[in-house]
Amino acid sequence: MIAESLTCQPALVSMRDLDVRTVEALIHRAEEFKHGAQLELAEPVFAANMFFENSTRTHTSFEIAERRLGLSVVDFNPQASSVSKGETLYDTCLTLAAVGVRLLVIRHSQDAYYQELLNQPALPVALINAGDGSGEHPSQSLLDMMTISETFGGFSGLKVAIVGDLNHSRVARSNMEVLKKLGAQVYFSGPEAWYDKRFDCFGQYLPMDELVDQVDVMMMLRVQHERHSDDASFDQADYHQQYGLTLERAKRMKSDAIIMHPGPINRGVELASDLVECPQSKFVEQMRNGVFVRMAMIESVLRGNQLGGLA
Template sequence: MIPTVIGRGHLIDTDRLSKEEMEELFGRAEYWRTHRQHWHRAYPGHFAANLFFEPSTRTRISFEVAEKKLGMEVLHLDGETSSVVKGESFYDTCRTLSSIGVDVAVVRHRGTGLLAEMAEKETGVTLINAGEGNGGHPTQALLDLFTLRRHFGTLAGLTVVIAGDLLHSRVARSNLWALSAFGARVILSGPDSMRDPSMEEFAPYLPFDEAIRQADAVMMLRVQLERHERELFTSAEDYLNRHGLTSDRLAIMPPHAIIMHPAPVNRGVEIESGLVEHPRSKIFEQMENGVWVRMAILERALQGRNN
């Protein structure tokens, strides 16, 4: 018999999760990582719909792999194939999915606040936020914390530098809430043109070289060019020299400090290309851990429906 987790349904963002709920998810992620014999027979007959209205590789494929490892049936909708393009409201889309037997909807879209609104309306389908506008990306934050905890053994007391395009990053916000809940110290850094005053209400901002000297982990953020309404830097080389993680900057980090990045990586922009595969880089380990964490999140969603 597969041990169960107490489900609570929707996953909107990390600020709606308690420390205990996140710890429970990490425990289940570790379970799925180490108990391959229970894959494919855990949740047969359950349906997940992946609704991705923005481009995605890692998150979309990671969820699909997680769903199939759990034995779920997987459906795909995007901005071109969904009836949203015909004028259907997202509420009616969710009600339709629920009516035809879909249990969980994994959603990525450009807006902010829509999933919380739908969760309040109880459309009948359990919602998982796979990246919502500039708002939040809770599954990325949870896999980041899972990676940190597996490496360091604990999150309490760690200093994590989140650096780069803070203004347009949903990853940064979700990580800030989650890391703070575990007693980690967050330092923000990045170009002045990409600072976010709302985040600086909760964590200090420091110049990059000063910040990374104190870091246990440096989490570089992708420069989100698709969200920029104006030109915020002159060239890739200029950005890397001024604000990116280079070999020279790695040398001033504490010897034990690790490199993280939510990906996709703009090599030669926010991080020197050779550092992506550096022995201190956890970037590809983060991707692997994303499958186990998303299996735990899907399990939580399904059991939340049952409860």
Template sequence: MLSKRNPQLNKNGELIHLLSIEGLPRAVVSHILDTASTFLSVNDREVKKVPLLRGKSLFNLFFENSTRTRTTFEIAAKRLSADVINLDIAKSSASKGESLLDTIANLSAMQADMFVVRHSESGAPYLIAQHCAPHVHVVNAGDGRHAHPTQGLLDMYTIRHFKKDFTQLSVAIVGDIVHSRVARSDIHALTTLGVPDIRAVGPKTLVPGDLAQMGVRVCHNMEEGIRGADVIIMLRLQNERMSGGMLPSAGEYFKSYGLTPEKLALAKPDCIVMHPGPINRGVEIDSAVADGSHSVILPQVTFGIAVRMAVMSIIAGNEA
């Protein structure tokens, strides 16, 4: 049974936590995207609120700091009328030597309804989902190098919005694949949704060789990697990669793997360019591309709110 293998689903196969896109049935992913579509219209209304989570308490537990991602969850939750509690968790109990599971047990006892968790350790949201009270739902907002499922889902929403059909697409993911939880979540989602041609593009130090077994084509040459692509997903280059000796310099990287109008011309004429943000102009992407007509980077942000509203409202409606 699926529910035994996947802690995200209850015994009816319904989503109760969102921990990873890996292992989610295509129907569940599609249901999230369909629901997000209805919320997108809420965000266009004069009063951008629906009462779906009224009286629910959502805790933002960001063990790893990320103001931007926390903000998107906070907005999404408030538009669902939830009460949002932001915990500055790094300053808090952790510093008093309390264990992660004791912290979680305590917050559960405050009758929390949902934890949105970001953590530098891969798997932390799983541990929390396994140990929290049955009435609590967990959303993974990024764990180590493992997964960033709401980013993966908003990327899928974006692709579906602009391309409609997944089953004919070529998608290139470019950059620091090895350290990227976004890339991992995107690859799982694209595979689940039936994308036939997924390419991982970047230097050998940043693109793992074992991606082939995930059905991904590895390209160390940028021009080859994006040729004929319908979708290009650029990844953010972390500065620490360059100081860590894995890369020569930002300038060298940009020359080989930065997305310029010239390189973009190799892709399909109606190719869309995505990026999880924040972008490094002149490092992984040229300003002319970031601000150009192929870029859908800002629509990704807008869709991200609706996708997070969809995830939260779906899991809150299902019982463990």
């Protein structure tokens, strides 16, 4: 009952909007879906997944979450849309709302693109942010929290390292904040050039070799080659040796520590290829949990907008 009232949001665009109890309630609901809970919509709801940036796992995961909840998913291909004729994002959303789409899941390269879409009377839609520029990626953050919570039963006192391309990662940004709120102790590692002094208030920066045997969670970030295209000097093997989770480093991890990665993985760069599916890796489990977390998020915004016959 408490969970239900907490998981009733007008929109889900930023982890910053969510207090600790709401995060816990969403994770709890996701676990219920994982264990077979069903939801019946009393009225049909059309959803559109608007991915202006490439994605396999987030896009497919949202689509499967939508279908499992009984929504009708409308094809939206940005390359074939009127966006290519110069239409604004607001006008494209206005169009989709006018033709009857009631859930918009959006990934867009512009930071906080959603600000112009919120609280618009002409947009009677439920909105979920599936990633904004270098901003946030709340569904990834929630599935990470669900995976940690499932493994350790809670966050208090847990030591979590976030390693790698911190500056470009919307996952890192969301996670450092929510982990601190939830009571975990955050550490950072990776190239210092990709570390921002503003992260200091969330945790401590340490070299990989000092971190690896201390932490409970080793959260590796993807090197976003597409955002470093000007950097011809980037050497993958060198990165792996200095900042990656090598097989040698993995052996020094605590016996019950886990490895996480949001995907897609650059095998042999962030992570030795053999670690991707090793027993300590939660990579596949994170993706599995993603569907259930997204079902909980969708239910929450449908309720928050009285859609699908949900109160």
